[in-house]
Amino acid sequence: MSVITRERAEQILAELVAIPSVNPMDRPYTGTVPVERAVIEYLEALLTPYGVAMTRQAVSATHENLLVTLPGEASGPATLFEAHIDTVPAEDWPDRAFTPRVEGDRLYGRGACDDKASLTAMLLAVIDLLESGSRPPQPVLLLAAGDEEHGQSGIACFREAGIDIARGIFGEPTNLAPIVQHKGVLRWDITVHGKSAHSSRPELGLNAIDGAVAVIGALRAHQEALQRDYTSPLLTGPTLTVTMIHGGRIRNAVPDECTLSVDFRVPPGMALEAAHAAVVDQVSRLGWQVTHHPPQAAAPALNTPPDHPFAQQVLAICQRHAGSGIRLEGAPYGTDAAWIADRAPALVLGPGSIATAHAVDEHVDLNEVVTCARIYREILLANPLP
Ligand SMILES: [Zn+2]
Structure with a gap:
């Protein structure tokens, strides 16, 4: 049975929201470990039973990434899935920001949408592959990145490592529409x-x-x-x-x-x-x-040509799962995707709306997280187009 269920999505997302990983932004940081450390320890505990390779990337005294590697049928450049694990502060709703709460289909909390919903969908997709024994055609990298909200030093650190990437999906709240261009x-x-x-x-x-x-x-x-x-x-x-x-x-x-x-x-x-x-x-x-x-x-800006085979392939997958009304879109905000876009085609795609991100009572629809996990899973298993 697939692990991509609403119950599992709710459980993982609620656990992630309950672990604060607030980026200090411009302010001095007084913690003794990187702000992302507790989330990284959670991910390590979650994935250790599957025997996947995991590497912590030290970005700075304040920030850290976790890189998870899944082998593919063939070696060669990897499919990168990235979600950031830092959040913006929640000083305008400290009483409830880190106490996840579910009302109807919605899960509320800081990071519920930006960006722990995307991370949850990626985890479900990856765990589903691992449990079902399906091997993706290409190696898969899951990057849980630090410091997206302020300095984007997490993705910059990953970039420095010079790992060969074939294509990239960056999870951010796009309501399941693939973003090909942003400023x-x-x-x-x-x-x-x-x-x-x-x-x-x-x-x-x-x-x-x-x-x-x-x-x-x-x-x-x-x-x-x-x-x-x-x-x-x-x-x-x-x-x-x-x-x-x-x-x-x-x-x-x-x-x-x-x-x-x-x-x-x-x-x-x-x-x-x-x-x-x-x-x-x-x-x-x-x-x-x-x-x-x-x-x-x-x-930098993101500028993946809308007619790129990868963009068209992902669009078709999104339309199959989320409806024929899904289109390739542009976004006014920036993301980590632009940092690899000169090396490989990159798209931004995830559950939730940017309208609730960074806001009081940030939330996501759990059904959208589940649909996104199914989309991610299909992208992971798709053969790369020429
Ligand atoms: Zn974000």
């Missing part, structure tokens, strides 16, 4: 410099907040120009969003500095460096003295 992101700070003065004599100073307002205006105008030039059936245009602003020192002085944090979402086909340079150029035309700080994050 890249560049985040950096811009400090506008002015000159302080007593606020009763502002004419003696140079107000850096006024400069920041001018920079925001230039960013908006640049975004509009970029959006006019960019069209895609799958994606919205580039966006430049100011996400944080810090300026001024005291209430009665003209501020000498104001710093803006910029989040630049860059569609496929637009090189990050050139896109960044164009923003720097636009800002420089304002005549204000500014400093562009080194990027805090720089992640």
Whole structure:
């Protein structure tokens, strides 16, 4: 009997949600082991009875991956399945975020959807293969990755290892629609410099907040120009969003500095460096003295051609299990998939909706987790197309 059942999905997902694996994000981390360690120990205990090879990848003092390897009928490049095991914090619902609760078909908790639902579906698919003795045509790698939510250092560490990959499925909440394209992101700070003065004599100073307002205006105008030039059936245009602003020192002085944090979402086909340079150029035309700080994050876009045989193969499998209305889609958010996309075709596919991810009362429909496990299983057993 198959292990891909609603009961088993509920059990594994609830157990995973009950193990906090919160990414400290920007804040200092005081733990003595990587934030993902307890989840990794759970996975090791779950899979040890099947005798599969498992390797912990030390990413940093804060983060860790677990790589599980299943042999295939043939050797050669592997099919990579990846789900991340860190979550965003849950400070806005600490009373119940790590106490999984089931209401009807839904399981609630931090990570229930993003990304422990995908991980659960992958585990069910893999355990089902192991228990039934079915061997996939190619070796399978299951990567439980750390630090997807902040630095994406887990997938970067995997990438460094240079393991040969034939194709990749990255589990994220896509409501079972395969994502072929998503944007890249560049985040950096811009400090506008002015000159302080007593606020009763502002004419003696140079107000850096006024400069920041001018920079925001230039960013908006640049975004509009970029959006006019960019069209895609799958994606919205580039966006430049100011996400944080810090300026001024005291209430009665003209501020000498104001710093803006910029989040630049860059569609496929637009090189990050050139896109960044164009923003720097636009800002420089304002005549204000500014400093562009080194990027805090720089992640590439995903750009798998919709007509790629792997994309079409996965689409057909998804339609068979989840309905003929399933289409290949694009997404505005970034994922780990982009980090291997220059080496192998990669798709993002998983249960749950991005709309509940990172939100209070994050949840997933357990039936969708089960359907996704069946889809993953079929992808694992499918022969690669030429
Ligand atoms: Zn995620």
